[in-house]
Amino acid sequence: MRTRIAIAIAAVLLLLVGGGAVALALITESPSLSADGPRPTIEEDDDFGTVEVYTVLDDGSLDPAADGLADEVWETFLRVATVDFAAEVMAEYRAGDAAKSDTLAYVYQTDDPDYWVLAANLATSSDTEQLIATLIHEYAHIITLDTTQVGEQSSTCETFQMVEGCPEPDSLLVAFHDRFWTPYGDSAPDADNDDSDDAWDFYREHEDDFVSDYAATNVVEDIAESFMTFVLEDEPDGDSVAAQKLAFFWEEPDLVAIRERIRAEFADDLGLAD
Structure with missing residues (x-):
């Protein structure tokens, strides 16, 4: 979850909510x-x-x-x-x-x-x-927004600004963004968007591009929702943009290893079989 943006996931594809900024708590x-x-x-x-x-x-x-x-x-x-x-x-x-x-x-x-x-x-x-x-x-x-992936806010950010900071050029988030979000140009919600109406409208225009409507909120939610689906579902069979997003994770051996570990851990809970 994100820097103070509540990340909400609803059932079906489990619109997960994360937050990640300064929590206002007394x-x-x-x-x-x-x-x-x-x-x-x-x-x-x-x-x-x-x-x-x-x-x-x-x-x-x-x-x-x-x-x-x-x-x-x-x-x-x-x-x-x-x-x-x-x-x-x-x-x-x-x-x-x-x-x-x-x-x-x-x-x-x-x-x-x-x-x-x-x-x-x-x-x-x-x-x-x-x-x-x-x-x-x-x-x-956590694994896509930690300090190995995202640096501090900077007026000279070479990638794009988020409330969490400036993603490193070689980060997973930038690779995901460049491949799947850059083609939308200015029509896409920005990386800090939390407007559910904007997300829904964008999703309706590009339903085959997302694993859930919540994923269309912004690139940060998209990579998290897509990773969740990558872990829980079989290897994609198709060439939709949503399937390409899952294939993106299959290109990363470390993430494939994480997938296999989690699936083995919860095989009985979820009825998973590889």
Whole structure:
């Protein structure tokens, strides 16, 4: 998820929501002790109303320890991203429970862009298949927007400006953008677009180009939605632009390895077979 743009994914192709900017949150309650041990900090959240806030420790575990569905969501994320990855780049986990919110989850960078926060909506997390897809989408945001892929904002940016910074010329995002978004010219939503009406209109004009209508929001959402589909679906058979986007990931051995790992991890949960 993106720098402060809520990333929402709706069912069918699971319009996943990510966020990634500065989360506007105020501490309203400090950690406390209960009969079951320490309780997490409670903070206000723009998307979920209130959230429980957990610190991610150096071994990928949470402080304080989560329980119930909050713990299940975090453990599922660890299975998607691996414990080592979470231990290295995740700083915080925020669990909300907002039945009226259409946001499933989002991620954003901390003040130190090397570290990330995952926020999840427990009200929409009980569907195992949707949860796995959502977290794959959020994982895709992290690996395509981290500091090896996106540099700081710069007046001399050689690629294109985003709220997250300036994508490196050799980044996955720039390669994806140049191949699939540059041909649209000025008619395409810009990289920071979050207007769902604009996204829907653009999708209706180019339905065969996208794996979901949410993917048409901007190039950042498109690469995350396409990566999610790449992981969960069979190798594409066809030459539509949407199929070409999935084939894009098949050209990257490291991403193919990630796909195989995730599919093996969730083979029983999702009934996957390679």
